[in-house]
Amino acid sequence: MSEPLLQVEDLRVRFSTEDGIVHAVDGISYSVDTGHTVGIVGESGSGKSVSSLTMLGLTRNQGAEIEGRIMFDGRDLVTLPDDELRKIRGNEIAMIFQDPLSSLHPFYKVGSQLTEAIHTHRDVSKSAARDRAVELLDLVGIPDPRRRVDQFPHEFSGGMRQRVMIAMALANEPKLLIADEPTTALDVTVQAQILALLDDLQSRLGMAIIVITHDLGVVAEITDEIAVMYAGRIVERAPTRAIFGAPQHPYTWGLLKSIPRLDTPRDEELVPISGRPPSLIKRPSGCHFHPRCPYVRDAHRKVDPRLEPVPGDEGHAVACLLNPELRNRIWRGLASGETSATLRHLVVEEDHPVRAHAAPRTSEEDPA
């Protein structure tokens, strides 16, 4: 096996603020191979964006303390000097941001923003860069690119702007494309177009893609592997099929069961995850998910779970203190429509109640 294109090892990112230290990313490891798509799923504040911004050195000036390694093509992006990193950013690794309106400069024509990306990394003539810009717009499916290249961002619709962003990211044929919530600001029909475009581009250009999103539906269709993040950590990592077919972490169950879906009966009750995401300054003790977990035991409040392989399921890792058999039984129950309130008995029965906890309230916890 050759080295993966990108290997993140025990990455930690902390920010000092007036209120205390924010542990935005707390020891995550994953790798991405050329030609593969990895999805990073999490809610706001789970550290999913910070981890990829760090990859491009974009957290360096924010006073972040960064530990760990990010090996990209034989170089460590954490320790790489700024000027070296600048040669990689936008060239070998490119990024697409969530909001295509604020990511494009309103004063400059789309064409000049595209050629800027080319000139930054390539020594080419103006006309060659312009030709390349037209070619790129054509590549991402913008009709009439020769005319559109001289237009301003406000003359493009939301979906078209996102296509321009993608064109810009592809300008230098990156080996790795990071898409941070690429479709969140878009309507469903446009979202479907953009996802199809990303999928198509990958099969033609063969790059690696990291898709960061909060929407499991989006990643189900285009990823090979998914990492679920919670409170700065990866709590579950598995091939896409396994995440949806045999998820292991109670948080992943929660995510899957709390969204209404078109392919389940309409009156199926939603099972919300109680409480709300924790503060990254004062994190819960033990397993960070324990205050919201319906299957919590006393021990879980003290022991911090590590991401460990799931026995009998290659490539699947989970950070959960419940034993694997019990997890499988609970998921089977959930999948057949039982609720966490009834399944909680499985946990209580198993370790003979020290203290049986009342089923958690469905409402959120107290603020602050």
Added chain:
Amino acid sequence: MSTSNGTLLEVKDLVKHFPITRGIVFQRQIGAVKAVDGISFDVKRGETLGIVGETGCGKSTTARLLVRLLDRTSGSILFEGEDIGAHKKDNLKGLHREMQMVFQDPYSSLNPRKTVGSIIAEPFAIHGLLKGSGERRKRVQELMDRVGLNPEHYNRYPHEFSGGQRQRIGVARAIALEPKLLVADEPVSALDVSIQAQVLNLLRGLQREMGLTLIFIAHDLSVVRHMCDRVAVMYLGKIVEIAPSDVLYSFPRHPYTGALLAAVPVPNPTGERRRKRELLTGDVPSPANPPQACRFHTRCPKAQELCGQDEPLLGLKGTTSEAACHFPLTESEVRLRLPAALAGAAAGNSRGEVSGQPSSSST
């Protein structure tokens, strides 16, 4: 489903045009954004009507017209038989005891300088109800408890609450006067995934207990399906299809509804992955200058010459769904376009009558 058959709200040919003007001193109108352009529907007591559509289709404008935050250009809104569109501005108090609204953004819809207690008590103050402060406080705390907030947080300010909790405050304020109709405009789209379900369940629970009639507006088709008895699909200021949820989602008749459904990503990688779907091309045209006749004909995969000449009217296609289309989708087309998973769910969920004739009678 509706408990009694009475119609609570009846909307007829509702139109809202926002003028586009030019000039500073002598303003003249050079056009209009046709945000809502002649829509009609009715809402039965106790029912949930969903309105879906993409950005700019006029769904939020519709919500604001219904609760009179905007004035209609023409058409009528009959609430319990009375045309509320004709009410004078200073005569809306009574109306707002009957209908309330929950807004999308829980951050900007609560006054940051007021305590939660006084935000929720404001409807009582406006309407001069529960004058004794102890009485009012007790009622507010009951409401807080009802929506899942800790009543002890009566004196806290909105910034001390998370997004989901703020949305609960908004809901508590909206149900304070026990309105008959609640209009919820994208109530969960600003919330995190794990919090959305909490608010959706809250709304459903309240509706069941209080017998509320709910108009639920969202762009997320899965959420709307989960919440609503009937769904209206809007495109460029028009309703293109309206049908019971089960029917709409298993057998959409309008090609736009079909396209919307096909575009929803389904979190089920087996079978779904890289499925070839028919994607709509292009973007929604400008509502200031919508296409002639059928507004969807410029993007419609089934469009024919007729569609650009003659506007189709909303009419019964099949037994229960109404669609505004000359050439509605046939059963085989639906099967082809929509993911197998969806068809499976429809088969398992036989509450809706999916008895569409394979070929349709276009009017």
